[in-house]
Structures are given as structure tokens and as C-alpha cells.
Amino acid sequence: MIVCGDDGLAHRLAAELRGVYGEQVTLVVPPSVRRVRQPVVGRARAASAALLDRVSAAVNRTGAGIAEPAMNEQVVEAAEVTEAVLTEVGADRAAALALVYDDDETNIRAALTARRLNPRLRLVLRLYNRRLGQHIEELLDQAAAVASGTGSGTGGLDASTTVLSDADTAAPALAATALIGTSKVVQTEGLVLRAVERQPPRPGEVADPGLCTLALLSATSNDPAGADGSEGSGEQGPRLLPDEAAVASATGRGTVVLEQVSYSGPSLPSGRGGVPPFASLFSRRLRWSLAGLVGCVLALAVALMFVTGEHPLYATYVTLLDLFGINDPAFHESTGRQVLQLLSGLVGLLLLPVLLAAVLEALGTFRSASALRKPPRGLGGHVVLLGLGKIGTRVLTRLRELHIPVVCVESDPEARGMATARRLRVPVVLGDVTQEGVLEAAKIHRAHALLALTSADTTNLEAALYARSVRPDLRVVLRLYDDDFATAVYRTLRAAHPFALTRSRSVSHLAAPAFAGAMMGRQILGAIPVERRVLLFAEVEVAGHPQLEGRTVGQAFRAGAWRVLALNTAPPGGRRGEGESPEEEGAPASGLVWDLPPTYVLGAGDRVVLAATRRGLAELLGRRRRERAGA
Secondary structure, eight states: EEEOSSSSHHHHHHHHHHHHOOOEEEEEEOOTTTTTTTOOOOOOOHHHHHHHHHHHHHHHHHTTTTTTTOTEEEEESSSOHHHHHHHHTTTTSSSSEEESSOHHHHHHHHHHHHHHTTTOOOOEOOOOOOOHHHHHHHHHHHHHHHHHHHHHHHHHHHOOEEEEEEEHHHHHHHHHHHHHHOOEEETTTTTEEEEEEOOOOTTTTTOOOSSEEEOOOOOSSSOTSSSSSSSTGGSSOEEEOOOHHHHHTTTTTOOEEEOOOOOOOOOOOOTTTTTOOGSSSSOOHHHHHHHHHHHHHHHHHHHHHHHHHOOOHHHHHHHHHHHTOOSOOTSSOOOOHHHHHHHHHHHHHHHHHHHHHHHHHHHHHHHTSSSOOOOOOTTTTTTEEEOOOOHHHHHHHHHTTTOOOOOEEOOOTOOTTTTHHHTTTOBBEOOOTTTHHHHHHHHGGOEEEEEESOOOHHHHHHHHHHHHHHTTTEOOOOOEHHHHHHHHHHHHHHHHHSOOOOEEEEEEHHHHHHHHHOOOOOOOOEEEEETTEEEEEEEEEEETTTTTTTHHHHHHHHHTTTTEEEEESTTTTTTOTTTTTHHHHHHOOEEOOOOOOOBOOTTTTTTEEEEEOOOHHHHHHHOOOOOTTTO
16 A cells, blocks of 8 residues: 555545554655644734644653554655556555545546556545545546456456545544534434444333444453453454344443434525525615505504595505505595505605615615525524634535534635625624634624534634633533644643543545555445444445355345445436535435345345445455565
8 A cells, every 4th residue: 555645634534544444554744744844824813832842742752662563564755656656666566555645636647557557456535625536536537447447447456546635634623522522423415423332221121223233342341451351352342243032131231323414403594696695685674664654554554444444455455555655635524544654654754764764774685695594593402613624614614514514714805615604694703713703793692503514723722711611510512733742732621621522534544444445445435433443334245255146135234244234326426516506405315224124135236335344344345465575
């Protein structure tokens, strides 16, 4: 495996390939990238930057030696990924190549070169532009097929091109963390699924099985980070993918079940087409004024009907004529009629300024329909999202797909996600989050959670600490660049606020499993840790797999190896474009069928989502382990 990158994602991806999959990795990085710390991006204060450096230095001292390459990792320093560099690191005989530079153009240029060198190479690219990524996938797959003489598709080739975005892969975990406090999530076909650890049920209780039971937890240890919980812990360790008999007989052991992430709290109304709702055209005071005038007109019409004895419609018509001053004066009429005409004229004088105010307010509302919205009065139970960059924009889209009310805070009016916020009609507070009053404007005191996703670690930390002072029990999720620093911040905040949920997340740590899974095979959807073991989720075509094809769901299940979870009935290759929004399309529809009966026969044309262990998936997909030099 070859990994090329210029930031923390490359190192995290290499560690994932070594630690989870046991692969031999060649890491290509710019010169001295392992010795020079990445600069803090953003307008962080000097004092905050000094604090970050001191904490990072302390973490690095305690974890000395972690950054050193492992035995099965080779590190090559190169300023650019040229054809000569790819040849030197063995791209012509490698199984997979990941290009995870922060610049899309650099990744595309290197991918074109690598595909020319090795048509059978599996490519994984990091691109933010999803629409461009789809075209690049098709182009590189077509180039591989033509070079190998297999026609218009990759066919039986192991080569494939997968385009991923670290923002897209980290967004479901960040959104789920803000919503339910866990990042053990897998996203597939518009669904966000989570693995939940449940304590053993008490006598007389029946545990909710969720979508399915994925694992039995260890029976000998409450600390998954200890010696127990690993693959070598025997029968007392975690049991992945147990059968029903094993679950029924495992009394006193916790379970890991699969659930669908949902939200049942308050929701903001979603506008469509940029047209504001009718109630928002006029202020409450103006609406009450108009209602009062209508009531006065009706009262005058009823009074005129009793005074003159005319028909109600005729009395209303005469009242309106008097109201607009286009009726003849009532010189020779009764006194009651004359008084009513004077009152109608007075109401008409009051009507003119109210109508003018209504017109001005309506014009102002339509003019500002494409502008940023302010947080509505009385808003509560929402998520405050700091930062509308690459990560923040993707998380905002994911939160709105779940119909979660969001208030964004951004200091740059030209930020990447401002257009998305306008399109989704999400309230935005413009201002520096470190300034007093900005978080209060976002109604942090009534929020459900705070997501600090700016590009400056110190800004996220400062905002989280200030939010804690305003609301000690607030759920806080921080995006931090360095994973070690994120761990140190999490432990400190957890110790200082033991009754509040705090999570510090590194985007590279969240995105690396998806990139590693794509390098292992295009079918991998994600990985979920179970204590010290890993459970993989994959989408597999039944055709060509004798363990699945022609068998029932019950017969295809192999305890401890793999289990069919759902049938995917959606057309393959469906994607949303870069400019499309879930609010415009409605909630994302899923083609997954979860309640498959055990007697359902898997046909050659079916695609299934399954959970598997590493060994089980390797056996199912027929992956041959390569002999490593010097092993």
C-alpha cells in the first residue's frame, strides 16, 4: 500500500492500514513534514497559540516515539508526486495508492500519472468537489479498462477508483456525536447507523435488539483498553457476530447492537425556493394592526345594517365606500348614519399608514429573502455550529438531513458554506466567536449542543471553554487538528466537567477508516471498533461468491465471520451532485431492506450490506495475503 499526503490524514491512514489490516505501507510525505508541526490556521490570539504549543509539547513528550515509522512502514520524502517518485516507491507493483493531499489538483495530477504506470492499481483520491470526483472516477476506471483490454468496465479487475472527501466521511460522525454522543457510526444509502453498547438486561427485562446484535462484550473486564477485549482473550473476550443461541446463552454480558440515528427534537421550518412563508412577511405588531382595522370595518358594517335596515352585503359595501372617502356625504340622512360615516372616514385615515407599512415590510422581506437569517425568538434545543469551512459545510448539510435545527456562527462573510446556509435557510450569526456576545446571539444558553469546527484549534477550544462557563451541562464537540492534542483536551474537560458530555475529534482520525477501507476494496463502507477488535461493514454483489449466491440469508450467515444485514435495492452508482441539497430533494431515501426473512434466497443480481470480521471479509472476497519481505 502507498499513501501520499501532506497532513495528518496521511499518517493516520498509514497507521490504520498497519494496525487494523496488517498491511505493508510506503508513506510519501513532503520533506521534514514529520519534524515540523502544522501551523495553526485562523486568527488565533498569540496567547492561545502559546497555550496550544505548550500543551502539544507536553503531549509529544509523554508520547515520544509515537511518530516514528513502524517496522512495516517505509517513509519517503518528496516535494511532489512525480512519475519518478511513483516508480521509486513501486507503484507499478503496488496493490493500492491513496492520494490525500489537501489540494484537489495535486491529487488528480498524481492519479493520472499512477493510472498510466499501473492500470491495475486501486486508486483512492481525496477530493472536496464531489461532482468533479464522480467524473474523475469514471475517467480513471475507463482508462484502466481500456489499458487492460476489458472493454468499457473494470470487469474482473481488482483496479478501481474511489473518490472520498475527509469532510464527507467525518461529517456523519461529527453530527452523530452532537446528537447522540458517539462517533461509532456508518453511513450507507442515506442512513446513518450507530453501534450502541448496552448493559446486560436485569431479571425480567427484555433488551431491545435494534436492527441486529453485532457483538457480545467481554465478560472479564470493564475496561476495553486493558489486556482483555483483544483477539487473544479467549472465550471471555468479545465475540463478534454471534448467533442467536450464543446471544441467548450469554447471560450477564453486554451487547453491541446496530441502530439507526434519528432525531425527535424541535425542528426549524424549511423554506423552499427562496420564498419566505406568508407569516414572515409582516411583523406581529403589523398583523395585529391589520386585524384591528378589519374588526373595526366589520363592526361599522353591522352597525350600519341595524341603523338603516339594509342588506348585510349592501351595508358592508357602503361602509367601504365611506372608508375610502368615495361616497357622498350623508347631509340629509339620520344622525346615526352621519356618525357612522364620520367613524368610517376616521378608520380610513388610520388604514393608510398601516397599508404603507405593510407594503414596505413585504418589500423588505422579499429583498432579504436571499440574505442571512437571524436566530428566531424562543429558539431552543438546537445545535450551534461554529465555522462554515469544508468540514462545517458538510456537517451542516448532514444535520439538516436529520431535520435538526442549527444556528451557525461564522466570522468570514465570504466563507465556503455561506451559500449553503442561505439555500437551507439556516440562521447565521456573523462575528468572531471569541468576542463577547457572539455565542449569546446564537442562543448558546438554550442550545442542545455546540459543534466547534473552525480551522483554528485554539478558537475551538476557547469557544468550548466559554460555552462551558455559560452552560456547564452543554454537550460540546471540538474539531482539533492533532489527535494527541484532542485526547489531552478531552481528558481535561472530562475531569473538569464530569457530568457534561464532551468530545474532541480529529478529522483525520474520523476519516482514516473510510480511506483505509476504500484501499482494501471498493465494497468497504466503514469500520466500527468493538473493544480492541474491529467490525467491518461492506457492500457486496452476491454474484461470484459461492458462500452467498443461491443460499438463504440464514444459510449465508457464518457466526464470527460475516452476517448479511440488509438488501440494497437502490440503483448502483447513484449520487447527489455538488449543487443539490437534501432540503430540495426531501429526506434521503434509502433502498435498504432490513427485515429480510431467513428464508430469502440471495440471487446473483442482489447487492447486500453485511458486517464481517477482517478474516471473514478476506475469506469472502478471496483476498490473498502477500508475503512480506523480511517478515
